[in-house]
Amino acid sequence: MKISKSLNLGLLALAGLAFACGGGEKAAETTAPEASTPAAAPAQEISLEEKYKDDPIYIKGIEKIKASDCMTCHMVERKIIGPSYAEVAAKYENTEENVTMLAGKVIAGGAGVWGEVMMAPHPSISEEDAKDMVRSILLLKK
Structure with missing residues (x-):
């Protein structure tokens, strides 16, 4: 035991x-x-649309862009037929001179800057509306 x-x-x-x-x-x-x-x-990257969704300049311009036919050829961050808006913002500094010049291209159309595919003219868009559109595009810096 x-x-x-x-x-x-x-x-x-x-x-x-x-x-x-x-x-x-x-x-x-x-x-x-x-x-x-x-x-x-990893940190989650937000889209440019999300980044600027509350910016009054972006809101004003993107509403006019969506009301026109721009989104047929352009997207915010992805190239389809024409350059993405982010590519345009990367190429051009956000100055009033560039806003005026690019607004003229929106109204008159043209080709050669981004390749040989011609951007259709938009004579029915006013210069002020075109400038609002361009201002919202030029905000889209990454």
Whole structure:
């Protein structure tokens, strides 16, 4: 009977020691990866439309763009037939001189600046509306 008690006591002590030693290491392993996970997450990039959605100049111009046929050939961040608005904004500085020049191109149409595909003229768009459209486009810097 004494051997049995001693054996049980020894096994119990061995089990306690094994449990105590093993448990501490697992806690450290579990904590470390969790701490580094949020830092490794990439920042989510927002679209230009989202970035400028509350800007009154952008809102005024984009409403006029959407009311015309501009979106048939142009998109904000992706080239389809003509350049994207982001490409136009990257090429031209946002100055009143460029706004006037580009508004004239919107009204008169033309080809050669972005390739040989001609931009259709838009004589029914007023100069002021064309300038509002161009001002909203030139905001779209990345």
